[in-house]
Amino acid sequence: MSAPIDFYFDFASPYGYIASALIDQLAERQGRAVNWHAIVLDANFNSLERIRIPNNVMRSDYVRRDAERLAAYEGVKYQTPSTLGLHTEQAARLFHWINDRSPEQGRTFAKQVLEAYFVQDLNIASSEVLLAIAESMGITPEDFHEASSSSSSRQRLKAEVDMAEARGVFGSPFFIVEGERFWGNDRLPQLERWLSAGPY
């Protein structure tokens, strides 16, 4: 089996959501597996403090329009949430708790959270919204509490973010395969050529 694709996303990122709807099909076409990695780009990502683009109005307007247009272009269902930039630590901790036990379940959880935010306009920074999704997947309230807020779950997410940073990840979505980094949905055609025709 060839090397899998590492797919990094932040639950707060519209572009990460759009990528989540595209990456598995691309990988399947090329006979690769995908490892999904939820990260959090704001709080504790040290390098990102130096490279993040300040959220000024001009760029926000552009990104709002651009994400809508990209989703339409790619045929992905999308509605701009009423609040962009929600805190996503809890969702990311839950993701890893579930994903470490079952990548299939992790992916299901991630897709439901992303659709809750970017299609249904639900507040995924709210415990109630996340709990409803987790319960629909058979997760008990006790496990939900453990996954959401235990110190081991916090450490798990921090380690993931540290690892992402060490590998040179600095945005969402971000893809790494065979050591080659691809940033953004717009690099997916280049990633696909890399997989189909080899390094260039």
Place this chain on the structure above:
Amino acid sequence: MSAPIDFYFDFASPYGYIASALIDQLAERQGRAVNWHAIVLDANFNSLERIRIPNNVMRSDYVRRDAERLAAYEGVKYQTPSTLGLHTEQAARLFHWINDRSPEQGRTFAKQVLEAYFVQDLNIASSEVLLAIAESMGITPEDFHEASSSSSSRQRLKAEVDMAEARGVFGSPFFIVEGERFWGNDRLPQLERWLSAGPY
């Protein structure tokens, strides 16, 4: 005739160079004209001071590799210059002086300067390099001096940059058509769909 495409680029931007090799063919396929606009993204572009991404090592490494890969992907001749981030005010002033007199000549000048930087690894911040290009196009040393450093030529560039800022331009390459903004080479397929199938 349908509205032209406004194409903004900075002579210092590898991505602007790659776009310069792609945009005219795209426009021709769609029956549109292209107006080329040289801008300078660093010094006097006020909004950009707030949105520019600091040039840290991680991102530089990424961009260096990404530009090479993108050029290979698009089939555009490209060699990473030994010095990235040259000052490009003089080249931009010369461009507008020439372009205001003849857009065809302006485009020829722009292409030669971009190729000097991104194919031949010449220092386009040097007057000698720019003068050689201008002279090869029949521009006299007197006109070169006027275009390079007169106060009217400086004002011309400042007005161009102010206009770009007022229109919401904040990167290179940047395209505007029918009021719709597209940032980056990776948005060219979306621009082309806009032109071929209408707004979406």
